[in-house]
Amino acid sequence: MNYEVPNHVAIIMDGNGRWAQKRGLKRTKGHQKGADTLKKISEYIYDKKIKVLSVFAFSTENWKRDKEEVDFLMDLFITAFKKNFDAVKQKGVKVVFSGLKTKLNDKVLDAMKTMTEETKDNKNGIFNICLNYGGQDEIVEATKKIANLVESKKLKAEDITKEEFNKCMFNDLPPIDLLIRTSGEFRISNFMLWQMAYAELYFTDVLWPDFDEKELDKAIESFNKRDRRFGAVKK
Numbered sequence: 001m002n003y004e005v006p007n008h009v010a011i012i013m014d015g016n017g018r019w020a021q022k023r024g025l026k027r028t029k030g031h032q033k034g035a036d037t038l039k040k041i042s043e044y045i046y047d048k049k050i051k052v053l054s055v056f057a058f059s060t061e062n063w064k065r066d067k068e069e070v071d072f073l074m075d076l077f078i079t080a081f082k083k084n085f086d087a088v089k090q091k092g093v094k095v096v097f098s099g100l101k102t103k104l105n106d107k108v109l110d111a112m113k114t115m116t117e118e119t120k121d122n123k124n125g126i127f128n129i130c131l132n133y134g135g136q137d138e139i140v141e142a143t144k145k146i147a148n149l150v151e152s153k154k155l156k157a158e159d160i161t162k163e164e165f166n167k168c169m170f171n172d173l174p175p176i177d178l179l180i181r182t183s184g185e186f187r188i189s190n191f192m193l194w195q196m197a198y199a200e201l202y203f204t205d206v207l208w209p210d211f212d213e214k215e216l217d218k219a220i221e222s223f224n225k226r227d228r229r230f231g232a233v234k235k
């Protein structure tokens with residue numbers, strides 16, 4: 001297919017629980033299958049020369065789920081960070097995490113640290129995993145950093161720009177070009193609000209565990225048909 005690929009794709013990987021329930025399985029089976037889908041899709045993304053992939057792994061609201069499901073997800077993250085993303089690392093992709101470090105257990109934090117350190121010099125792409133993440137929290141945290149810079153006279157209030165603000169987010173990432181949300185929900189759910197300002201939104205009924213390369217191609221095809229004007233008028 002001959003098309004332009006977006007620079008930054010973000011994905012809300014929704015529908016794991018429903019995928020499992022439809023099959024009479026425990027919700028956790030859906031997360032397991034969802035992790036396999038992420039492995040496959042992340043490799044495909046970097047093969048297509050998409051530079052940045054952001055995924056919503058766990059929101060600050062997800063702590064409200066049953067302890068069994070939360071514990072399962074935390075263990076799944078550790079296993080996945082240790083085993084699942086070798087191919088992505090081999091492709092020279094740098095892994096970063098966005099989110100609050102509070103509430104996460106030491107094993108998860110260690111696995112995150114290892115993955116970050118092992119890939120910190122990679123230059124071929126960025127894999128941003130949003131874990132214990134909320135978009136409003138990210139803006140509040142960035143504001144605190146900006147306030148500290150102003151207080152310590154390292155930055156003048158009149159010199160605060162969008163670029164300076166972006167540098168104070170969890171990671172200094174380019175804007176999102178395409179947001180994909182699976183499972184037929186039409187919500188943003190507090191995901192990367194700042195970075196999504198001009199993103200093209202793509203919603204599909206496909207549940208995340210069933211999402212595959214063909215579905216990603218469809219999303220990119222749809223992105224290619226969009227008329228992105230960024231507020232301007234086309235001549």
Ligand code: FPP
Binds near residue numbers: 017056059076077
């Ligand atoms: C939303 O589906 C999904 C999650 C809250 C977890 C996402 C996690 C994965 C895909 C596992 C792998 C991730 C990494 C980073 C290794 P849901 O459970 O809300 O589905 P439902 O709406 O059908 O209940």
